[in-house]
Amino acid sequence: MIRVVLPAHLRTLAQVDGEVRLDVEGLVTQRAVLDALEAAYPVLCGTVRNQTTKQRRPFVRFFACEEDLSHAEPDAALPEPVALGAEPLLIIGAMAGG
C-alpha cells in the first residue's frame, strides 16, 4: 500500500482528511503512483500534472525520505521505503507568497 500526502487544497478537492493509501501494481514510480491517484480521485486530474503531456505542474513538488524527487524521471523507481509503505510520497505546493 503506497501512502501519499496531498497538499491541503487537493485534500479538500478529493474530500480526504489524512494520507491517501493506494494500491500500485508493479514497479512503484512517480507515474504509477500518480496514475493510481488520479484513478482513485478523478477530480485531481490536471491538478498535479498536465492531463495531456503528464508533465508535473511547475509549482508542484514531490518529496520523499527527505529528498526532492521533483526532477526524477517519472518512470524511475521511488525510494524503497515509499514502495514498502514505510514512508509517504509528499505532494507539495511549492512555497510562494499569496
Added chain:
Amino acid sequence: MSGVRVLVGTRKGAFVLTSDGGRKTWKVSGPHFAGWEIYHVAGSAADPNRLYAAQSNGWFGQLIQRSDDGGATWVPVGNQFVYDGVAGTHQWYDGTQRPWEFTRVWHLEPSRTDPDTVYAGVQDAALFKSTDGGVNWHELAGLRQHKTGPDWQPGAGGMCLHTIVLDPTRDQRMFAAISAAGVFRTDDAGETWLPVNKGLHSEGIPDGDAEVGHCVHSLAMHPTRPETLFMQKHWDVMRSDDAGDSWRDIGDNLPTDFGFAIDVHAHEPETIYIAPIKSDSEHFPLDGELRVYRSRTGGNEWEPLTNGLPQRDCYVNVLRDAMAVDSLDDCGIYFGTTGGQVYASNDAGDNWSPIVRDLPAVLSVEVQTLP
C-alpha cells in the same frame, strides 16, 4: 417576492450574496473554494439554479465547478481544455512568437436557452464550449486559428479571451473580446470569425488603427438592441450600432476614459455605466474618489454617481467583469473592487451602499434576478 443573487468571484474564493427585491438586507454565503482564485461565477438564464464557477490557482491549475442548487453545493466537472489541432504561436511581450498555452478560464458564459451549454473564454486566448454541463469542453478553433492570430499579443494580464456576448435574437451570432487583439464576431456559431474593430484607435501599437491589436477591456449589450454594443477599451469608451462593423468614441466629458467595466441599464438601452480609472499606470479612481459614471444618452453626456461611495482616499480598482445589473423594476447596479467591497444601488445608481466591505480582491460580479 422576487429577489437577487449576486455571484462574486475573488482572489481567495467565491461568495454568493442574496437579498429580496428590496435589496436592503443581504445574506452572505462563502467563501466557496476558499483560497482559490475565482475569476468568474455565472448563472444560467435558462435555469437560475445552475451556476458555473472558474476556479484556479498557480499551483494546481484550473477546475470548473457546477452548482445545481443556486450555489448551496458544488461539484467539480471537466477541466480539460485542449487546443484543437496544432496550437500555433502568437506574439509575446518582446515581439517573439510563443506557442499557445492554456493557463486559466477567465469568463464563463452560459447559453440563454440551455443550462447544459456554456462557453469559456480562456488564456491563452481561445473559446471553448461545453454542451454537457461543463463535463467535456471542445474548442471553437476558428477564432484562435483566424489569420490574424500570430499578431495577437498579451496585455498586462496575459493574452486572455475575457468577454463573450451572445446575441439573444440570433442563435448563430456571438462576440468575443481578447486582450490584446480586439473584438471578433461570428455569425455561424463560432465556425468563422470576423475582426470588428474599425473605428478603434489605440496608442502603443505600431498602427493605431490596425485590424487587430487593440486592448478591449469589456463589452456590454442590451438584449433588446443586439446591434448596439458598448465598449470600455484600455483607453476610450466606444459604441457601435452596427454589431461592431464600426465604432465611435462616446467618452466625451469624462474626466478619464480609462477603465475596465461597462454595463447597460436593464430597462433603458441608452443608459450605460462605467467605473473610470485614472490611467493605465495608476489603476485607481481619479483623485481617490470612487465614482460610477452614468450616461442616459447612450454616451457623450455623463454624470458622476457618488452618493454612498467613498469620495476620499479610495485607491481600489474595478475590474472588467466586476459590474452587473439586475432586472427588477428599479434596476439594481452592482460592482466589486480590488479592495474587497461590493457596492449595490437599488435605484439605478443614484444611491449606493456596500453589501460587503472586506472580501478578498473582487475579480467578478454577476447578478441573477430570481422569480
